[in-house]
Structures are given as structure tokens and as C-alpha cells.
Amino acid sequence: MSSFVRCVAVMLFQTACVPWALNPTPPPPISMEPQAALVTATIGGAPVRVHAIPSGTIAVKNCHRSNCLDESANYRERFFSILEDEAFAEPMPIWSYVIEHPEGAFAIDTGETPAFSDARAWSCDERAGQLSQAILKIEVDATQTLAAQLSGLGLSPGAFKAVVLTHAHADHVGGIPDFAGVPIWTTRADFEAGTNFGIIPCRTTRGAMLRYLDDAIAATPPVSSAEDAQLGPGLAMTRDGTLRAWMTPGHTPGSVVLRLTTDQGLLWFVGDLTFAASELGETLAGIHGDFEGVKKTTAAIQALTSAPKSVILASHDPGVPALLSGWRAASP
Numbered sequence: 001m002s003s004f005v006r007c008v009a010v011m012l013f014q015t016a017c018v019p020w021a022l023n024p025t026p027p028p029p030i031s032m033e034p035q036a037a038l039v040t041a042t043i044g045g046a047p048v049r050v051h052a053i054p055s056g057t058i059a060v061k062n063c064h065r066s067n068c069l070d071e072s073a074n075y076r077e078r079f080f081s082i083l084e085d086e087a088f089a090e091p092m093p094i095w096s097y098v099i100e101h102p103e104g105a106f107a108i109d110t111g112e113t114p115a116f117s118d119a120r121a122w123s124c125d126e127r128a129g130q131l132s133q134a135i136l137k138i139e140v141d142a143t144q145t146l147a148a149q150l151s152g153l154g155l156s157p158g159a160f161k162a163v164v165l166t167h168a169h170a171d172h173v174g175g176i177p178d179f180a181g182v183p184i185w186t187t188r189a190d191f192e193a194g195t196n197f198g199i200i201p202c203r204t205t206r207g208a209m210l211r212y213l214d215d216a217i218a219a220t221p222p223v224s225s226a227e228d229a230q231l232g233p234g235l236a237m238t239r240d241g242t243l244r245a246w247m248t249p250g251h252t253p254g255s256v257v258l259r260l261t262t263d264q265g266l267l268w269f270v271g272d273l274t275f276a277a278s279e280l281g282e283t284l285a286g287i288h289g290d291f292e293g294v295k296k297t298t299a300a301i302q303a304l305t306s307a308p309k310s311v312i313l314a315s316h317d318p319g320v321p322a323l324l325s326g327w328r329a330a331s332p
Contacts (some may be wrong), residue, residue, distance in 0.1 A: 056140025166271025187254025265309025
């Protein structure tokens with residue numbers, strides 16, 4: 001094991017150590033800069049607009065993107081394989097999804113900001129910051145943040161009804177401070193897991209209006225539906241129930257998937273359950289916390305999206321614009 005990995009192992013046990021870089025092979029150049037996409041639909045005849053907005057790109061190690069070890073390896077072993085991997089995969093977009101719903105605007109994840117690369121932003125947990133910057137290469141400038149792009153669409157982050165996080169990894173929560181006073185829906189399970197699963201909430205959530213999906217689900221009477229039968233109890237994020245969320249442990253202990261029901265069909269937002277819709281059920285990411293949980297959710301999503309007029313939208317899929325365009329063309 002390299003000196004760097006020994007150092008990180010010490011970090012995981014919360015003892016003093018300052019890691020240094022391995023000088024890994026830099027990511028290959030991105031084949032195409034991600035572009036925002038928009039699809040329009042209706043809910044009960046009322047217009048709804050769904051935006052896919054990229055806040056820069058992220059490159060992860062090859063062993064992060066696709067598990068390098070036997071599936072029997074535990075999470076810590078797989079994490080060490082990521083640390084020792086010296087090669088990055090091709091950069092991927094960091095998508096946030098914005099739904100202009102008849103009841104108000106909702107954001108699914110908030111992307112990342114230039115603060116990721118600023119050591120001062122990690123003052124609450126410097127070791128976690130050093131580790132994150134060693135295994136993730138994030139490229140985002142001030143014009144690419146979710147808040148900056150919302151301004152260009154005439155939307156104000158402070159006027160949103162809610163933000164729902166698919167999970168609390170850095171590239172999904174970086175923009176939270178821009179949504180001051182807006183309910184931020186996450187899971188207690190993710191926050192309790194903390195740095196053991198790469199979750200460092202102190203950088204972005206101080207002062208945030210956090211709401212916990214797992215608590216709310218436990219306090220809500222169950223409903224009978226095909227989705228709940230497959231995924232477990234969910235929670236309606238809108239009064240009309242067309243935007244619904246389920247807690248689906250696997251990628252992280254508190255990962256979430258959401259479904260938007262429109263007159264034209266269903267849009268499923270699956271976070272990092274898969275890095276691309278075309279890979280769902282084919283590739284297991286090395287960074288997944290629990291393979292069995294991922295497989296269970298994958299089987300459920302595959303069953304629920306087997307009917308026509310459903311589309312799977314992951315958080316880093318370069319094919320999202322084409323998927324949205326194809327879904328709308330097939331759903332007049």
C-alpha cells in the first residue's frame with residue numbers, strides 16, 4: 001500500500017495525518033462541453049418545464065466509475081482501490097434538474113461551485129477536503145453554477161418551493177448556500193453516515209433549512225401504489241402528488257430517487273444509482289456504499305420504467321439532452 005493510502009487510512013480512523021498528492025494521470029479532455037436542456041410537458045393540462053442544468057464537469061478515478069475488485073469486497077476495500085488508482089475516467093457533466101411545476105419551482109440537487117477547489121471552504125474539515133480534491137477533479141467556474149444559470153432563466157433560488165437532494169456527496173450539494181430560506185430535503189441516514197461514505201455536509205449546510213425525508217416518510221400514512229410496492233414508502237413533494245420521492249439506500253445510506261408524473265409520461269431522477277441510463281444494471285460503481293441496495297433499487301427502477309413513456313435521468317449521464325428530446329418526441 002502506498003504512503004498516501006496509508007495516510008488516508010489513518011484519516012478514516014480520525015487520527016492526525018496530512019495527505020499528499022500521488023500526481024495521478026490527469027483526466028482525458030472532455031469530448032464535448034455539456035449544454036443545458038429543456039423539455040416542456042403538462043400536468044393536468046397545466047404547463048411544466050423541466051431543465052437539465054450542468055454545473056461544470058467531474059472526473060472520477062476509473063475504479064470509482066466501475067468497480068475494480070470482486071463484488072465481495074467491502075466498501076473500505078473498494079475505496080482504497082479508488083485511492084490507489086492513478087487514472088481518471090473521462091469527465092462527466094454534473095446535472096441538476098429544475099422543475100417549474102404548477103405549484104412552484106423545485107430543484108433536484110444543486111451541483112458544485114468553485115468553492116470545491118478553495119481550501120478555505122473546507123475549514124470545517126480540512127482532511128476531508130484534501131481527500132475529496134485528491135480523488136475528484138471538478139471543473140466549474142462562477143458562470144456555471146446553478147444559481148448563475150437560474151438567473152439567466154429568470155428564476156431566483158430564494159423563490160423555490162424546495163430542493164431535494166438525491167444524496168449528499170459534494171458535487172450534489174455545493175450550491176445549497178445559494179438557496180437560503182428554502183427547505184432542503186435530504187436524509188438523516190446520509191448525514192449520520194458522514195465521512196465514512198464521503199459525505200461532508202458542514203461545508204455547505206451551515207444555516208440551511210434542512211428537512212429529513214426518512215423522518216417525514218415515517219410520519220406519513222402509507223399509500224398503495226406500484227411504486228411504493230417496489231421502492232417502499234415514499235413522500236409526495238407536491239400537493240397533487242405528481243412529484244414523489246423515495247429513500248433508496250445503496251449508493252449512499254440515504255440515497256433518494258424521485259418521479260415526476262406528467263400527462264406525457266414519467267421522468268425518473270435517480271442520482272448516482274447509475275452514471276448513465278444505458279448502463280443501469282450493467283455496471284456497478286466502485287464508490288457505491290452497498291451493492292445489494294443498489295441492485296435492489298435498480299431492479300425496481302427497471303420494472304417501473306419498462307412501460308413506454310418513461311425516462312431515466314441520472315446525475316452524470318452525458319446522454320441526458322438526447323434522452324429528454326427522445327422522451328418528448330415519443331410523448332406528444
